[in-house]
Every structure is written in structure tokens, then in C-alpha cells.
Amino acid sequence: MSKYAAVILFSGLIFLPGIQPAASATDLKIAVISMERVFDEYHKTQEANAQFKSRADDMDLKRRDLLDQVKSRKSELETLSAETRDKSLSDTEREKKKQLEEEKYTQVRDAEEKLMAFDKACKKQFGDQMRQLQQQIIVEIRGVIQSYAKDHGITLVLDNSGKTMNNVESVIVADRSLDITDAVIAILNKDKPAPSAKPESIPGK
Numbered sequence: 001m002s003k004y005a006a007v008i009l010f011s012g013l014i015f016l017p018g019i020q021p022a023a024s025a026t027d028l029k030i031a032v033i034s035m036e037r038v039f040d041e042y043h044k045t046q047e048a049n050a051q052f053k054s055r056a057d058d059m060d061l062k063r064r065d066l067l068d069q070v071k072s073r074k075s076e077l078e079t080l081s082a083e084t085r086d087k088s089l090s091d092t093e094r095e096k097k098k099q100l101e102e103e104k105y106t107q108v109r110d111a112e113e114k115l116m117a118f119d120k121a122c123k124k125q126f127g128d129q130m131r132q133l134q135q136q137i138i139v140e141i142r143g144v145i146q147s148y149a150k151d152h153g154i155t156l157v158l159d160n161s162g163k164t165m166n167n168v169e170s171v172i173v174a175d176r177s178l179d180i181t182d183a184v185i186a187i188l189n190k191d192k193p194a195p196s197a198k199p200e201s202i203p204g205k
Contacts, residue, residue: 036161
């Protein structure tokens with residue numbers, strides 16, 4: 001998710017609602033934040049990662065079963081193919097083997113198609129759910145940043161975790177006193193559930 005955070009969470013300059021961006025230089029109060037750290041260290045992100053990993057493990061078991069079916073049918077097909085070329089068998093027996101080979105080939109193809117359909121469905125399902133959850137988390141994070149900035153008279157917040165299209169840091173130099181990363185993380189995690197508490201389920205699960 002770090003790579004995602006570095007892309008989606010950086011919006012260049014984050015102007016806060018209700019604050020006029022045309023403020024003079026003397027009125028401008030700037031802060032910087034590592035949105036990558038905020039995203040990764042937010043307890044809801046970590047909970048979501050754990051749930052996605054658990055679901056991925058479950059789906060991997062199902063995929064292995066489908067893959068085993070493909071391998072098993074291919075092995076049977078190879079055996080039948082060899083038998084159809086066995087000169088020690090009668091023509092009648094080899095003809096029967098050939099018919100079985102054609103049937104087995106159809107089974108192999110069906111098993112492969114089932115595996116591909118499963119992979120495609122899982123990829124779409126996970127992709128859709130991850131995007132949905134990431135957007136929800138981003139909205140929450142931005143809301144906390146906006147409230148924090150308003151309470152502390154901050155006019156502009158810059159994300160110093162991303163890079164520009166030229167692969168240059170978006171914030172070249174910033175005094176540590178301007179960094180509000182730890183403060184925002186603390187606010188986001190103040191209601192973090194106890195380890196024994198069951199996290200909310202992933203939307204759509």
C-alpha cells in the first residue's frame with residue numbers, strides 16, 4: 001500500500017476548506033506531512049491489510065485445488081496420448097483410447113478455463129475492494145488533517161513523501177518543526193481497538 005499512498009495521497013498542495021489561498025506571505029503558515037507514513041501507520045490500513053492477507057490465503061487454497069485439477073487432467077491426458085501410440089495394443093483398443101483422449105482434452109480445457117476465470121474474478125474483486133477501502137481511508141485522513149490545520153492556523157499542507165514526475169522530492173527542504181506527521185497519526189490512532197477486538201470487516205466481504 002505504500003506505493004499506492006505515494007501516488008494517490010499526494011495532491012501537490014492541500015489547501016484547506018474555508019481558508020483563502022490568496023493569503024499574503026506573512027499570513028501563510030505551512031506544514032508538511034508524510035502521507036505515506038500516515039497511510040501505512042493508520043490502524044485501519046493495518047487492519048485492512050491483515051484482512052486482505054487472510055482472504056488472499058483462503059483464495060490461494062481454492063486456486064491450488066483448481067490448479068491441481070488442471071495438472072491431474074493433463075497427466076491423464078499425457079498417459080492416454082501415449083497409449084494411443086502404443087503399437088502393442090489392438091486397433092480397437094487404441095481407438096477407444098483416442099476417444100478417451102479427446103474427452104480428457106476437453107476436461108483439461110474446461111479446467112484451465114475455470115482456473116483463468118477464478119483468477120480474473122479474484123483480481124477484480126480484490127482490486128475493487130482495495131480501491132474502495134483506500135478511498136474511504138483517504139477521506140478520513142484528509143478530514144483529520146483539515147481539522148488539525150484549522151485548529152492550528154495552518155494555511156497550507158504539503159506532502160513530503162511523494163516525488164514529482166521528474167523523480168524529484170516534492171518538498172526539497174523543510175524544518176522538522178513544520179512536520180505534523182506524528183501528530184496526525186496520533187489523532188487517527190487514538191481510538192485504535194484493543195488487540196483482542198475484532199476489526200471491522202472489509203466492505204463487500
